Amino acid sequence: MKPSVVMIEPNGHFCSDCAVRGAAVCSSLDAAELREFEHLGRRVHFDGGETVFSEEDITTSFYNVLEGVMRLYKLLPDGRRQIVGFALPGDFLGMNISGRHNFSADAIGVVTVCQFAKAPFGRFIEDRPQLLKRINELAIRELSQARDHMVLLGRRSADEKVATFLLGWRERLVALKGLSDTVPLPMSRQDIADYLGLTIETVSRTFTKLERHGVIEIIHGGISLLDPARAEALAAA
Amino acid sequence: MKPSVVMIEPNGHFCSDCAVRGAAVCSSLDAAELREFEHLGRRVHFDGGETVFSEEDITTSFYNVLEGVMRLYKLLPDGRRQIVGFALPGDFLGMNISGRHNFSADAIGVVTVCQFAKAPFGRFIEDRPQLLKRINELAIRELSQARDHMVLLGRRSADEKVATFLLGWRERLVALKGLSDTVPLPMSRQDIADYLGLTIETVSRTFTKLERHGVIEIIHGGISLLDPARAEALAAA
DNA sequence: AAAGCCAATTGACTCAGATCAAATTTGAGT
DNA sequence: ACTCAAATTTGATCTGAGTCAATTGGCTTT
Incomplete structure (x- = not known):
């Protein structure tokens, strides 16, 4: 910028x-x-x-x-x-x-x-x-990730996209910094939307819905993954 | 199968x-x-x-x-x-x-x-x-194509997806067999739909619409690209 | 602490594309 | 040519996610 x-x-x-x-x-x-x-x-x-x-x-x-x-x-x-x-x-x-x-x-x-x-x-x-x-x-690893992301963009619902993103992002941070259910999200809601092929409003609503259902807690600068199992279930669908 | x-x-x-x-x-x-x-x-x-x-x-x-x-x-x-x-x-x-x-x-x-x-x-x-x-x-070439396809899947309309697909497919056949406005489509409508993140009905309707507008002619086993310029315009949007 | 600003959330409404349901066309086998 | 199955097209309706429009909440600046 x-x-x-x-x-x-x-x-x-x-x-x-x-x-x-x-x-x-x-x-x-x-x-x-x-x-x-x-x-x-x-x-x-x-x-x-x-x-x-x-x-x-x-x-x-x-x-x-x-x-x-x-x-x-x-x-x-x-x-x-x-x-x-x-x-x-x-x-x-x-x-x-x-x-x-x-x-x-x-x-x-x-x-x-x-x-x-x-x-x-x-x-x-x-x-x-x-x-x-x-x-x-x-x-080759990136190519494989790119193909996974194509599946997400082309064939998954908004709920599945957000759940899959949160789990995948956590996974990467775990590999880098070790296990934690607190998942920092340094990128903006707009960034997440543009990554998932959604609008910022849909991402925000989906976060709120996940929080209402007790799957995550929205914290400052990230989320806390309260119910990883349920998140996995949503992501797999 | x-x-x-x-x-x-x-x-x-x-x-x-x-x-x-x-x-x-x-x-x-x-x-x-x-x-x-x-x-x-x-x-x-x-x-x-x-x-x-x-x-x-x-x-x-x-x-x-x-x-x-x-x-x-x-x-x-x-x-x-x-x-x-x-x-x-x-x-x-x-x-x-x-x-x-x-x-x-x-x-x-x-x-x-x-x-x-x-x-x-x-x-x-x-x-x-x-x-x-x-x-x-x-x-690396495939990775670049994969990223282009992510843009298509995440951010393009059905019309843009279909137009982009037809042009891209033609481009590949041109590189392989030389220039021709007759574009064979050996894959089914369902295949095209699953490639573009659409349903078969939407693909079919979009083909029909493109034909009505004189952009393509639907022929046996493929299409004929009547108005490449207009197709390009639709694809770029 | 008030003002201003930007990001995020929430609400009301719309619409592109999905779904459901027939036709219609195509193709393979007889 | 005739039959049946599959692929495609077309139509009617529905809905998930987008759009438009406020609010709310967090920071920074003054």
Whole structure:
């Protein structure tokens, strides 16, 4: 949204003490490779609402999310928006065939990424099939998630969509931060609506309904999952 | 659907005279590699309606479509179906992380595939980063298409969905067989509905409406695109 | 603490697309 | 050509989610 004011940490970044080391692309590299890799990426910070890249932009960098949440979305000419995913720490962004990012990415709250210039990264990958394999794995995993989301968008009711989203989001946070029934939702209701192919009003009403039925409690900045079993039942339908 | 009666050509297959050579995964291999590759795959035929693999199946093979059209779909427990894509010659199927196909694949009409057992294919790929790179490209291209389809499913009207589908399908056939305003539609109306997140009735009505407005003509086994420009306008909206 | 602002909720009403129900067309088998 | 089953089209009606319009609630600013 607003002009990107980016702070670049001049040098104080080390893969060895990186939060996502092990989960991200770099998990495929050994200690020696990692030391070389370190020089390719630089940590960059974004504030909430800032756009990291836009769909029509020529791809000049790849990004490894280290911290925070991003919304990934596409816009129709008339302004309708579809959020195609939320990126969390460990996610790798920027791979494409066309030479352009085919979706836009905004920071939701403060975000730190590890940014790689395209050309050097491409050269580095050239003689490291392990890294390519890792990137391929990430792409295939995302493809599978994308297909699941198509099912949700095309064939599920509003109630099912919201329940499925809450469970899926919780699942991702569990994998990242461990189990908790308190589920922070850093994205807005509008973001959730645009992710689920609904309107903001329908999302709000569905949240209220789930709360009335004792499935969730709406808390500040998120929800508390009171009855996971019932939520699962709603999601499966 | 019906039990799979599969005919395996004992030996008469050569990559060098393969229809999709150049477009498919094998385009990344040189002549020598191709000769070795030849022994890994075997051509298998399926009749219309036969299931090539199911979503819950453990993946034991990869498939390279040589001829015909397949529907790729996921089912909800209650039987609702979402078609996540149609596979055409040159498409490569079976890559996944979970060890299972995460969607099912049926032949629509007669289909020929080049089938590779998972383990030997995996071994072959191991020392051929070019092939891995090619597979990665295909995955990334599919991911981009999947995101486009999410936009369609989540944010487009029935009219836009149908117009977008017809143009996109034509585009794929053009790339495969050259330009023509006659667009064969081997899949049923139900397939189209399940691909677009609509009902069969809505698809049928929309076809009729497009014909009334002179945008298309409904012909046997397909449509004729009378007014591509108007179709584009409807699709963009 | 009052004012202003934006996000979220709630309510009333509408409508695009679903559902239910026949026709009608198509195709395969005899 | 004739029969039966399946696919498609068409019509009538219904409804889940959208639209439009206030309110409410939380923050920030003054």
